[in-house]
Amino acid sequence: MSLATGTGAALAVPAQRVRPADPDALWRWAALSPALLLMLGLGLLPVLNLVALGFFDVHWAEGQSELRFVGTAHYAALAKDPLFGSAILNTVVFAIGAVAGQMGLGFALALLCSKATRGRTFWRAVFILPVLLPGIVIGAMWKLMMNPDFGAIAQLLDLFGLPPVDWLGNARLALFSVVLVDIWHWTPFCFLLFLAGLEALPRDVYEAAKVDGASTWQELRYVTLPLMWPTIAVTFVFRLVLAFKVFDEVYLLTGGGPGTATEVVSFTIYLRFFTQDRAGYGAAMSVAVIFLIFLMLAAAAATRRRVQPA
Amino acid sequence: MDRTTQGSTALGRRTLLGGAAALTGAAMLPRRAGAQARTAPITIVINQSPWLDSFRRSIELYERETGARVELDVNPFAGSLEKQRNSVRASRGTTDLLIMNSTWFAEMYFGGFVEPIHAMDPGFRLDPEVYTLGDSIYFDADAKTLTPRGKLMSLPIAPIVPLTYYRGDLYRENGIEGAPLTFQQLEANAKRLHRPPRMVGIVQRGARGPASVSYDFYSYLYGFGGSVFRNQAANDYTVTLNAPEGRAALEYYLRLARECGHPRTAALEQAEVIQNYVTGRAAHMITVVAAWSQVEDRERSAVADRTEFAPPPSLPGLPTAPPLGHWLAGVSRNVPDERKRAAVQFLNWFQTPAAQIAYARGGGLPIHAAAYRDAMADERRYRWMKPLGVALEKSVNIFQFPEAAEVVAVLELGLNRAVAGEITAVAALNEMATQIHAVMAARGYRTALLEPLR
Structure with missing residues (x-):
């Protein structure tokens, strides 16, 4: 990313000296992933559920729900x-x-x-x-x-x-x-x-x-x-x-x-x-x-x- | 083995000591503790209604008499429905006894959420003098109708119907004789007593709500010989709302509002209707009988002991036709058996004449005909009882299918728009009829439309 700064000094840096990847990146993502998954789950799942439910009619009989697909x-x-x-x-x-x-x-x-x-x-x-x-x-x-x-x-x-x-x-x-x-x-x-x-x-x-x-x-x-x-x-x-x-x-x-x-x-x-x-x-x-x-x-x-x- | 023996010995000592303590304690407790141990505690989900306090007093009496334990889970009207839905749709219910309103009990029956009473207690005997309120306590699951041929599903808790409240003192002062039993009498009397802005002839409930203006209008609609559907009991859901009778009823309703009603009728909810009446600003109101305790409360009402009661008016030759806005108690299907039995035990106690008379004395509305024959019905304080007895005999169960809330929503909007003057009575009736027909057709009911009114 430093190559994109546009400064002459940065442009002069030879490409082979750029570190190919941050060795800590994997660990950081791994550490963050439970929280990210939780956030995604809490934020996205209800919306996805809502979207899916929008294509159904819901009825109740014998104490059980019955879903009928109605398309759009x-x-x-x-x-x-x-x-x-x-x-x-x-x-x-x-x-x-x-x-x-x-x-x-x-x-x-x-x-x-x-x-x-x-x-x-x-x-x-x-x-x-x-x-x-x-x-x-x-x-x-x-x-x-x-x-x-x-x-x-x-x-x-x-x-x-x-x-x-x-x-x-x-x-x-x-x-x-x-x-x-x-x-x-x-x-x-x-x-x-x-x-x-x-x-x-x-x-x-x-x-x-x-x-x-x-x-x-x-x-x-x-x-x-x-x-x-x-x-x-x-x-x-x-x-x-x-x-x-x-x-x-x-x-x-x-x-x-x-x-x-x-x-x-x-x-x-x-x-x-x-x-x-x-x-x-x-x-x-x-x-x-x-x-x-x-x-x-x-x-x-x-x-x-x-x-x-x- | 030793460990078991040692354990048994130790347990035996503890049991012995514990048993001795329990026996001593039991000897010291009042007799009801025994009953308490036999009967599982139950939870009743109930709404915050004018009759709640009297029901609470009945619960307290039941607990004193039987030692059983009952918890009341009190909610607002809409919140009570939500709580019941959440409980009955869960794998295991949190509330045992459901207090269901006339607008949603069918949803509970049709959805299979209420346990038939005889499935829990085959020996349960419904007292023949208990009002069956349009047979709404029965359900035939095969025919999908409310009929005594079906199973006993619930017991009435509050037989709510509207009554005409009118200012007896003003009637006497103005030389008006007799109760307003016909629409013609009501209109003439309301106009005669209409002295705005100090006093309006009648205060009506015109606001849009979960069941507001529509509930107010049913007395007029059915009193004029109209109806929403042709014959629900025969599964004929032809929409008859926009028949000439419906038109006459709505035009009359609007005329009352315009010529001798409250200037804000379109915005008035039940609480405001009662408020106007108890502050002495209205000569008549047709509202639920449960409001009698507010009207007769000397500390809060300016018209206590000045009010008389009558069944809602009708056309000459037609009976009064008050709509049921009643409450039924049904046992939830998804609760443990011992709690179901405890709930039925309460219902069995509640239907007895003694419990019903005590309920009425506590301000409640009895569900047993014996209470209406009791000497208390002749007391001035309980002068609403006889008109209520007459009204209950002729009461109408307006909706007998689970999608009633959708139809009510159509009625609420259309009637409110008509009362607010947004559209004419004819336009409102035609529009509502078309929408109701669409709702019923979409749900697969046998339905049809009348020719639109012109």
């Missing part, structure tokens, strides 16, 4: 599934809305916190609080707050003489409300990553910008954002994947309704797999979603490669 019938049925189409659309809308909100807010809060000279630890603790709460608590809390009959938000609106709003029961508002709750829940995650990134930025670049007379906006536009780009990209991918998997908030707040207004893919898989006990079809649906997530990650990686050099 489950995948063909996905296209006609009234819930799956709505779920994909809603999940995309949800993921884009929630991640955009979380990243914008998280970045703004991180900028403010990084510039705070006093009480930085306190603000940091306050801002990360929502991400520490379990999903079930968040669901219960927001469901109560958004209740138009006796919720805190309705009471607050009442103080200003405004009528209560049916946040979760109105088909036009329900998805927006769930996005709001998700933004509240996960903004601290973005905030933490952005704050860590901001605090690691080199100070001398800012000092140089100041010497050059850069305004605050110019400093943000031409110094902070370019330097923060890798952190932003990683945060975006993390959050996008997590947002695509949203389940608990939808399950607790709306149950996918009203109608299909808040149906998301994880919830649809749960219904098909567990509530309706359609293991084969649920597996096919899961594989389709895994494929979509891979596509999304590939697109994100390609975008990152294209944008990063600029």
Whole structure:
């Protein structure tokens, strides 16, 4: 490998003097292999099992399971599934809305916190609080707050003489409300990553910008954002994947309704797999979603490669 | 040989000492310890329902009376099903007695997961006054139907059906006489008492869930003379949901919601329906009888002792048709024999009139007709018992096949969309009928579709 460094010195090294192989390599692989096999087993086997199950129908009789091969019938049925189409659309809308909100807010809060000279630890603790709460608590809390009959938000609106709003029961508002709750829940995650990134930025670049007379906006536009780009990209991918998997908030707040207004893919898989006990079809649906997530990650990686050099 | 002898001698001494200690201990223990030693402990997997506390009290009474040991494994509704599936599908089950809901007991019967009671105890005699609830306690594995010709598979634990809860005090104040026994009476009375935003005429359960809006709607559908399938007992799964009766029922249901119902009907779950009623914000609700204890709880309800009960309404000339949302107890097939016998022993005790009256006194819903004839049914506190007795006689077992959850999911979505105003009643019924037909056809049932409604 040293030959490929491109340095003249390295190129001058005669080929016959290069060690053909690292004598410790075998031992290192042998030592690593149990862990690698375990990791591969734990990571790959369930996915392979899921892929295989997607080609079968599972029935139970006399206490025993019966597997019937159905080929690609489950995948063909996905296209006609009234819930799956709505779920994909809603999940995309949800993921884009929630991640955009979380990243914008998280970045703004991180900028403010990084510039705070006093009480930085306190603000940091306050801002990360929502991400520490379990999903079930968040669901219960927001469901109560958004209740138009006796919720805190309705009471607050009442103080200003405004009528209560049916946040979760109105088909036009329900998805927006769930996005709001998700933004509240996960903004601290973005905030933490952005704050860590901001605090690691080199100070001398800012000092140089100041010497050059850069305004605050110019400093943000031409110094902070370019330097923060890798952190932003990683945060975006993390959050996008997590947002695509949203389940608990939808399950607790709306149950996918009203109608299909808040149906998301994880919830649809749960219904098909567990509530309706359609293991084969649920597996096919899961594989389709895994494929979509891979596509999304590939697109994100390609975008990152294209944008990063600029 | 010596070692054996020495060992035997040593063991003999220990046995002697241990036996003496055990005898002394046994003499000091209450008599129930003897029974405890004879009966294996059992685990009951059960859901967190309004009637759970009363069932727990019955268990405690059973333990006191017999010395047996029972452990309750309490779960949420969906979690209870998952736990049961995991247990019965394992090589050896972790739960002995399965408390199965009306939406999944067929899955357990058809899957071969429940042991017929007479296979464990040939001498078991079902009390003839125990409600058989649409014969859902029997299963004929050959004919794949629920019929007394089949085997006894389970015993009812909670005969849940909906009742009409109505504000007797408001009826009196407004000069309304009699219970709302017909749909016409219910609508007229609900409209008369509808004073939004302070009070709605009726609060309905329109949200989409595992079995939410569909369960609320069945009373209307069957009360109008409609049905989901033509005749399940005869294996005729022709989808009749979109017959004119179904249309009349759904249009009535939507009209109630729109004209005298809660403004958020499409988002209301059972808990919110009850909450609205007990806080005095609704004049009527048709909900499970198990909610009576919440309604009558003076510390938590603003309408305690102001509520009257009636069987769900129907069209004149048709009987009330409350859907069964009941719970059955069946013994898991994959548990040891001694635990199976212990589970049957509990069921045998539970069906006795004495246990049933105690169960009712503890807030439970008795499964034995004797409890409904008992003097307690005349007490004001238990005034729900007589309407319940009437309702149980006419109760309808909506689904009798294992894929019911798929059909329920179709109904939940279609009905919720109709209640939310996304689609019309006719579109919803036609759409649901087509999807249900597809589900049944894919599973090989004898099914057909009616002409779509226009």
